[in-house]
Amino acid sequence: MPELSKRTETFTDSVIRRMTRISNQYGAVNLSQGFPDFEPPRELLDRLAEVSNEDFHQYSITWGAQNFREALAEKQSRLMGRRIDPNAEIVVTCGSTEAMMAAMLTVANPGDKVIVFSPFYENYGADTILSGAEPIYVPLYPPEFNFDPNELEAAFRQKPKALILCNPSNPCGKVFNYDELKIIADLAEKYDAFVITDEVYEHIVYAPHKHTYFASLPNMWERTISCSSLSKTYSITGWRLGYIIAPPHIIDAAKKVHDFLTVGAAAPLQEAAVTGLRFGDHYYRQLAEKYTEKRDLFLKGLDDIGIAHTNPQGAYYVLLDISEFGYECDLDFCEKLAEKVGVGAVPGSSFFRENVNHLIRLHFAKRNDTLNEALNRLSDIYKLRK
Numbered sequence: 537m538p539e540l541s542k543r544t545e546t547f548t549d550s551v552i553r554r555m556t557r558i559s560n561q562y563g564a565v566n567l568s569q570g571f572p573d574f575e576p577p578r579e580l581l582d583r584l585a586e587v588s589n590e591d592f593h594q595y596s597i598t599w600g601a602q603n604f605r606e607a608l609a610e611k612q613s614r615l616m617g618r619r620i621d622p623n624a625e626i627v628v629t630c631g632s633t634e635a636m637m638a639a640m641l642t643v644a645n646p647g648d649k650v651i652v653f654s655p656f657y658e659n660y661g662a663d664t665i666l667s668g669a670e671p672i673y674v675p676l677y678p679p680e681f682n683f684d685p686n687e688l689e690a691a692f693r694q695k696p697k698a699l700i701l702c703n704p705s706n707p708c709g710k711v712f713n714y715d716e717l718k719i720i721a722d723l724a725e726k727y728d729a730f731v732i733t734d735e736v737y738e739h740i741v742y743a744p745h746k747h748t749y750f751a752s753l754p755n756m757w758e759r760t761i762s763c764s765s766l767s768k769t770y771s772i773t774g775w776r777l778g779y780i781i782a783p784p785h786i787i788d789a790a791k792k793v794h795d796f797l798t799v800g801a802a803a804p805l806q807e808a809a810v811t812g813l814r815f816g817d818h819y820y821r822q823l824a825e826k827y828t829e830k831r832d833l834f835l836k837g838l839d840d841i842g843i844a845h846t847n848p849q850g851a852y853y854v855l856l857d858i859s860e861f862g863y864e865c866d867l868d869f870c871e872k873l874a875e876k877v878g879v880g881a882v883p884g885s886s887f888f889r890e891n892v893n894h895l896i897r898l899h900f901a902k903r904n905d906t907l908n909e910a911l912n913r914l915s916d917i918y919k920l921r922k
């Protein structure tokens with residue numbers, strides 16, 4: 537038989553999604569793959585039911601249904617502080633996963649370098665491999681996960697084509713402040729690089745931290761490819777609705793990539809989601825409040841149990857320090873945690889370029905009773921100590 541492609545040999549399946557399968561196998565409370573177990577807003581579900589009897593069952597325009605792009609442009613124009621053209625500056629994709637992949641394929645040639653902060657969301661590793669780009673990793677240092685501007689400039693001196701910015705950040709919960717973003721912006725301009733953002737947690741930010749859209753920084757619109765999705769904002773991760781916002785000449789190229797990758801996102805779901813895109817600002821305030829309550833509940837529970845952890849400024853993940861448990865392999869620890877304690881987590885090593893084996897990631901996008909059940913089980917975690 538002929539060999540399969542070399543490309544696929546260089547990465548594994550997603551450890552995040554593998555941990556969901558392992559959690560299910562042991563009947564664990566799955567705090568690994570980040571998705572909610574509470575319902576999306578009722579208005580979206582009601583609209584979805586109606587849409588099934590309306591005329592939305594064939595392809596929408598490949599770069600997104602007109603109605604969806606117009607509602608999205610209106611919302612994002614309000615938030616990003618510039619008038620976004622729904623026809624020339626948006627491509628609707630199958631989740632931010634496709635948006636990021638399409639963005640990479642749009643800007644990077646095989647052999648181009650791309651800066652990735654470490655820790656990073658694991659898809660970026662596969663995105664670089666699939667597009668033939670070579671990552672340059674720049675560390676983020678705990679506890680605040682700050683970067684060293686000199687290290688970042690050294691990476692830019694290698695003439696990368698782009699930098700990938702996940703803000704708010706998965707898995708470390710960092711929200712980049714204006715001054716940090718300005719340092720990145722100045723370097724992107726000085727070394728003439730694109731910035732590809734992943735801003736799926738744009739509405740999940742804990743006071744006093746605030747989300748700043750990278751594209752809204754001075755001179756950054758021209759070189760920023762903003763990727764995001766509706767998954768986290770409206771609790772609809774299974775709908776796979778994401779998008780790219782960028783200047784017209786970038787979107788022209790991204791439309792072609794997207795067209796041949798997937799043709800388009802699901803038409804009935806785009807139509808139903810318009811209801812969410814048209815929500816007023818109070819919806820986003822309530823979402824942030826709801827997640828603030830969940831964060832406080834979960835972190836307090838971890839403190840009561842006595843496990844050291846990070847303090848997220850945004851997104852819905854927390855990294856737990858398992859150094860004291862005596863494991864060399866965090867994947868082994870996570871398997872034991874699912875099996876013996878009944879809680880699913882993601883090994884931290886799948887997010888770090890550096891050799892990090894002492895962290896695991898849990899998420900708290902769950903109903904309060906699910907979080908309390910997980911905490912109840914986690915109170916037994918010390919039985920895993922070797």
Ligand code: GLN
Nearest residue numbers: 552553568569570633706
């Ligand atoms: N973003 C989520 C996580 O990090 C899940 C992403 C996914 O599986 N597509 O867990």
